[in-house]
Amino acid sequence: MELFYDILKQLIRIPSVVGAEHPFFMFVKRDLEELGIKVEYYDGVLVAKGSSPESGYISAHSDRHGLTCTGHNEFQYSAFIAKNKADLTGDSNSEQLLHNFTTRFIDEKVQAYEPWSGSYLGIGTIKEAFLCQRRNNIIFKVDGFDYLFPGTPIAFMDKLEVKDELISAQLDNVISVAIIIYMYSIGYQGTAFFTASEEAGKSWRFLLEWFRRFNINTKELLVLDTSPYDTLEDINNLDIILRNRDANAVFRSPLKNEIKNIAIKENIKYHFKDAYLKNKMKQNGTKGSLGTTELGRLIHATKGEIQGATLQLPTIGYHTVHETTSIKAVESMICILKKLYIK
Numbered sequence: 001m002e003l004f005y006d007i008l009k010q011l012i013r014i015p016s017v018v019g020a021e022h023p024f025f026m027f028v029k030r031d032l033e034e035l036g037i038k039v040e041y042y043d044g045v046l047v048a049k050g051s052s053p054e055s056g057y058i059s060a061h062s063d064r065h066g067l068t069c070t071g072h073n074e075f076q077y078s079a080f081i082a083k084n085k086a087d088l089t090g091d092s093n094s095e096q097l098l099h100n101f102t103t104r105f106i107d108e109k110v111q112a113y114e115p116w117s118g119s120y121l122g123i124g125t126i127k128e129a130f131l132c133q134r135r136n137n138i139i140f141k142v143d144g145f146d147y148l149f150p151g152t153p154i155a156f157m158d159k160l161e162v163k164d165e166l167i168s169a170q171l172d173n174v175i176s177v178a179i180i181i182y183m184y185s186i187g188y189q190g191t192a193f194f195t196a197s198e199e200a201g202k203s204w205r206f207l208l209e210w211f212r213r214f215n216i217n218t219k220e221l222l223v224l225d226t227s228p229y230d231t232l233e234d235i236n237n238l239d240i241i242l243r244n245r246d247a248n249a250v251f252r253s254p255l256k257n258e259i260k261n262i263a264i265k266e267n268i269k270y271h272f273k274d275a276y277l278k279n280k281m282k283q284n285g286t287k288g289s290l291g292t293t294e295l296g297r298l299i300h301a302t303k304g305e306i307q308g309a310t311l312q313l314p315t316i317g318y319h320t321v322h323e324t325t326s327i328k329a330v331e332s333m334i335c336i337l338k339k340l341y342i343k
Helices: 002-012 024-035 076-082 093-098 174-185 203-213 254-265 273-284 293-302 327-341
Strands: 038-042 045-049 057-061 066-071 074-077 109-113 120-132 139-145 151-155 161-163 166-169 190-193 221-228 239-243 270-272 308-316 323-326
Touching: 002 139, 002 174, 024 038, 024 045, 024 166, 024 174, 038 203, 045 203, 057 174, 066 076, 066 109, 074 076, 074 293, 076 139, 166 327, 174 190, 174 221, 190 203, 203 293, 221 293, 239 254, 239 327, 254 308, 254 327, 270 273, 293 308, 308 323, 308 327
Parallel strands: 057 190, 057 221, 221 308, 239 270
Antiparallel strands: 038 045, 045 190, 066 074, 066 151, 074 139, 109 120, 109 151, 120 139, 161 166, 166 323, 239 308
8 A cells, every 4th residue: 555655645745726726637647647548638627548448437526625815815715716606505515514614724834836837836824714704705814925816726735644543634535536546556447537626516517528528428437535524433433435315316326236245245334425414314303415426416417327326435624634534444445446447
């Protein structure tokens, strides 16, 4: 696993704020081309193809949360800017979580960068973060960035921490990107998608455009991501997370049972997130969202012509630079991918 962690450590250092992923895409492109993988770049999606492109379709979003300069000494949460606030209705799980996150940002170091070249523009420190009800976004006060122009992306300074069989960083979703690159390095020869603006709810459109461009349909699109939980206790007995569905669609793919059977055979602990959320709501007597995923939006938009499964790592500290999962979870996900795709 040393190679995997080398890849992950490097990727974490490359900024990839929602809507300003280009420098990160270029880094991934170079890494894959060094491995002899063909890489094509389309609007919002980087597509990698091995020698047998139809042998697998794996997808992972490449964007991470960050800030965007919106005026003199004014900074807002990038995801809500990138989605043009069109569907900021407050009912998604991630939005509800965000409302509780403002205090977690204080004293975090951030770096500004040029969105096209990735050139470093300086370091600042978040001094205040608050939810502005009038603008329905998180507004940040950052020391050291009074010279930046509107539109400049600002990424969290980040590095991988390994302690007590746990790993921490802004894992969502750079860890899945690292896993895919690692899979190519050990023999995966299928297709992989690295999408932009997932945190703004846009990535599924870029993916759909690619499938339509080449008139390709599949029932076996596998989407890798992280999945948030409240406490370490919640994820202690979980290695991977599966889904039967999300708020938008039911997942009907042979991949789901294949993954489940591999998990049982390999003693990998799992549960279905939708069933977990339903049970939790029933116990609490509440109603809430089953969550939205890139895959669910894609299935819904294509009326099931494209189908697939999700495979997620359970984490705590969602959408922070201290998002945490277990080493066992990472090894479990890689084990499943090897069994599926490397014969």
